[in-house]
Amino acid sequence: MITQLAQLADILQLAPLSAAVGALEWAQVSTDSRKIAPQSLFVALVGEHFDGHDHLAQAREKGAVAALVSRPVADPLPQLVVPDTLQALADWASWQRQHWQGPMIGVTGNNGKTTVKELLGAILRLHYGDVLVTAGNLNNHIGMPLTLIQLASHHQAAVIEMGANHLGEIDALAALARPDYGVITNVTGAHLGEFGSMDAIAEAKGELLAHLPPSGTAILNADDTYCRYWQAQSPCPVHTFGLSQGDWQAEALTLYPEGGASFTLSGPDGIQRQVQLQLSGRHNVSNALAAITGALSMGVPLETVIAGVAKVQPAAGRLQVAQGLMGITLIDDSYNANPGSTRAAIDLLALRPASSRWLLLADMKEMGPESEWFHREIGEYAAQQGIDHLLSYGPMARLAAETFGPGGEAYDTQDALLEAVIPRLDAQSVVLIKGSRSAHMEHLVTRLQS
Structure with a gap:
């Protein structure tokens, strides 16, 4: 792992630095001057609405030791000047990857990729020990290079998440x-607005396959409509998973109302093992199958795989079950929303015994021309599943409240929604909170917990 300015100048093929400047070392790399930590290298990126070069002084004051810039800045912070800082970051990541030897698994898909990444991380840490795993959702053209430059000799394996909102992005990553x-979890309506069609989403996710070596393995969802399409593209052997079909399947599936799941893992040659999950919902069983199939493809023993998936707990805002005010049960799924994940969350809500079941729903963003249809369909689905009340926030979610029928109510503000729901709750009420990131539905979670 590169941690010295002279080394970075060398791999970026820049002119040699003075001894004093070249000897500067950092402990971490940051592109955000607001969050920079002491002993960091600050990478001054330039975007449509920001320019990191304007914040070198702030980075220096917070303890940055040097900066990677695309133009010199009048600041005492030592600077390494390159033609393009984003390209330099990618070149650095490419060099680091080229000089690291170890098994790497990439994960993409519309839904579940972050959960599958965490499941794989838990499994591989049990088997390999030190494993580099994409932090959070740093899965784009900035986040992934920031992950790859951390590759070091002590890492025995790596799990890399790849996200995209346009064609060609997964190809580049x-x-x-x-x-x-490579794992492809699924294709759903997420990001339909950017891609324009489900076929385009499938094409984008499939870009991962072309970069797998013949000696590698593609791990595909047999339940997904596009599985055969991807299978035909794969340059290497394919292993499949699914709730109802595939090399590795879940049988005797039980979803627990209080959260979690169990199933019998069924595989080739009659293999069967019992699996316990702390994660909730059928979709997370599918995510677990993806991680199990991926880890087994990498040669991890089956017993280690089963132990690894059992360790993973729900991440913040992803079907977390907690107690709220007056003793109500809160299901916090506020991290993000698309049709697939919203239906899965509704399924969990429907399982819970309750005096009343409430869905507090905000808009599902990036649905494109079909947005109205998707929101109306969610309203109908919630009613079919026996949900008692659907309270909406946002212009698109209002359509879900309309199609929900009796018990559907639309509000223009979160405050108005809370004023309407709180007096009608009791200790046996169960409340699901769901919406896209931009709706900030986590604020409702906080207020219903206080």
């Missing part, structure tokens, strides 16, 4: 990461 194994 996979070319940089060059994974040995």
Whole structure:
């Protein structure tokens, strides 16, 4: 792992630095001057609405030791000047990947990729020990290079998440990461607005496959409509998973009202093992199957795989069950929303015994021309599942409240929604909170917990 300015100048093929400047070392790399930590290298990126070069002084004051810039800035902070800081970050990541030897698995898909990444991380840490795993959702053209430059000799394996909102993005990310194994979780309506069609989403996710080596393995969802399409593209062997079909399947599935799940893992040659999950919902069983199939493809023993998936707990804002005011049960799924994840959350709400079941729903963003249809369909689905009340926030979610029928109510503000719901709750009420990131539905979670 590169931690010295002279080394970075060398791999970026820049002119040699003075001894004093070249000897500068950092402990971490940051592109955000607001969050920079002492002993950091600050990378001054330039975007449509920001320019990191304007914040070198702030980075220096917070303890940055040097900066990677695309133009010199009048500041005492030592600077390494390159033609393009984003390209330099990618070149650095490419060099680091080229000089690291170890198994790497890449994960993409519309839904579940972050959960699958965490499941794989838990499994591989049990098997390998030190494993580099994408932090949070740093899965784009900035976040993934920031992950790859951390690759070091002590890492025995790596799990890299790849996200996209346009064609060609996964292609570029996979070319940089060059994974040995690749998982595609599914194609749903997420980001339909950017891609324009489900076929385009499937094409984008499939870009991962072209960068797998012949000796690698593609791990595909047999339940997904596009599985055969991807299978035909794969340059390497394919292993499949699914709730109802595939090499590795879930049988005797039980979803627990209080959260979690169990199932019998059924595999080739009659293999059967019992699996316990702390994660809730059928969709998370599918995510677990993806991680199980990926880890087994990497040669991890089955017993280690089963132990690893059992360790993973729900991440913040992803079907977290907690107690709220007056003793109500809160299901916090506020991290994000698309049709697939919203239906899965409704399924969990429907399982819970309650005096009343409430869905507090905000808009599902990036649905494109079909947005109205998706929101109306969610309203109908919630009613079919026996949900008692659907209270909406936002212009699109209002359509879900309309199609929900009796018990559907639309509000223009979160305050108005809370004023309407709180007096009608009791200790046996169960409340699901769901919406896209931009709706900030986590504020409702906080207020219903206080």
